Amino acid sequence: MNQMLIRGSLLDTALVVSALSFGAQPEHSVSWYEYCKNLVIQLKQSLAEGDYAESEIEQISYAQCALLDEAALKFLKGADRDVWEMEPLQVHFFQTYNAGDVLCNRIEELSKSPSPNPRLAEAYLSIMNLGFRGRYVLDEAEADRWREQLAKFVPVELSVDKTSDGYFFFIDKKGTPIKNSIRVNPTWVFIGCTFFAVCVYLIFNYYLDNLAQSLQIKA
Numbered sequence: 001m002n003q004m005l006i007r008g009s010l011l012d013t014a015l016v017v018s019a020l021s022f023g024a025q026p027e028h029s030v031s032w033y034e035y036c037k038n039l040v041i042q043l044k045q046s047l048a049e050g051d052y053a054e055s056e057i058e059q060i061s062y063a064q065c066a067l068l069d070e071a072a073l074k075f076l077k078g079a080d081r082d083v084w085e086m087e088p089l090q091v092h093f094f095q096t097y098n099a100g101d102v103l104c105n106r107i108e109e110l111s112k113s114p115s116p117n118p119r120l121a122e123a124y125l126s127i128m129n130l131g132f133r134g135r136y137v138l139d140e141a142e143a144d145r146w147r148e149q150l151a152k153f154v155p156v157e158l159s160v161d162k163t164s165d166g167y168f169f170f171i172d173k174k175g176t177p178i179k180n181s182i183r184v185n186p187t188w189v190f191i192g193c194t195f196f197a198v199c200v201y202l203i204f205n206y207y208l209d210n211l212a213q214s215l216q217i218k219a
Helices: 005-009 011-021 029-049 054-075 078-086 089-094 099-112 118-129 140-151 186-218
Strands: 160-162 168-170
Touching: 005 011, 005 029, 005 118, 011 029, 011 054, 029 054, 029 078, 029 089, 054 078, 054 089, 054 099, 054 118, 099 118, 099 140, 118 140
Parallel strands: none
Antiparallel strands: 160 168
16 A cells, blocks of 8 residues: 555645635636635545545545634635635534534544544544644644644655744655755745745636636536
8 A cells, every 4th residue: 555645636726725725716616616615626536546445534534624624714815714614524424513523532542542443544644734723723833743743643655844934845765854954045946936836826716717617607
């Protein structure tokens, strides 16, 4: 089983969260909500094909819903937020309203377990690195503490390191953090991030326009 499957399967989710954090707003609220619902379904299918246990799939999917709900309710505005708030993904798939607390509880329970599941550890670490905070939203130090705990249970071949800015990065075979092995010019970082944000925004809106048109045709 390729342990990279979780991060690979979360790529589209990461793009959605990144787009929202950069200020992108969907032109079609319902179509965008449906797209995110499909992301949850696709992740479940991807993990099932990777021979993940049903309990693992449900817990990872729940974490994905918690991340998407938190990002949507934090960054969406007006009618877009109203559509999401009517039925968050956690409600649609799991009939719960308190994923922010439940997922934090699961992270802590996993970290305290005598034999923590490395697949869940990698998934939870990925979700936190993508921005999920739950009840840690006002205590970044507490969030960092639990991320450090989760990182201890990620398999050696996927080992991570923590740099001075508080985030985890993959390390190469020599044990050198990838970020630290590259000299970065802050100006180019800003230009690169701006360019990335614009590209994500344009692609995101183009996709939503096409999705809305296809839904109208089917209707």
